[in-house]
Amino acid sequence: MNTKLFVGNLSYNLTEANLEELFAKSGKVVSVAIPTDRDSGKKRGFAFVEMGTQAEAEAAIDSLNGQTVDGRQLVVNASRPKTRSY
Template identity: 50%
Template sequence: MSTRLFVGNLSYQTTEEDLRQLFAGVANVASVTVVTERDSGRSKGFAFVEMASPEDAQKAIGELNGQSLHDRTIRVDLARPREDRGGGGGGGGFRGGRGGGDRPREPRRERY
């Protein structure tokens, strides 16, 4: 069973291949994903590395947490499960995402 690790404080120049080589020097790597901005494709400065076993994951944490990569001290820890983000809110903007302007208007009340 594989174990997913969080790798933080990465340089924006760090690639998946850089991480694969670093972690493969310690234990068996199943996959590497550098998290990027949706629009620009630029790294967000963290990644997930999936190790082949829980033992490999613990070995990687012990040997690589606090090590330097591209002049940055990286943080390596077990990844937390994603939390349920819920259904999200309605759309913003005009009328708060509650439909268009086809609704009949109520007459305005006069001010006192």
């Protein structure tokens, strides 16, 4: 498992700072990215959070997967590498 996590079912109200604060309880947060729709600029409802170590990433999954934040139940798991479609 790597240190990059996928965070799904996000509230559209959450910011990168909110996520960093939430995930910092499990360890060092290296980066947070909330992708937006390229046409509308609106958040897409998911994010990627990179933790400092594999152990911290596993701790974040254990503590945050299924937790309700801003009325939505988070889905937190290891990020899978992007696959290219040709």
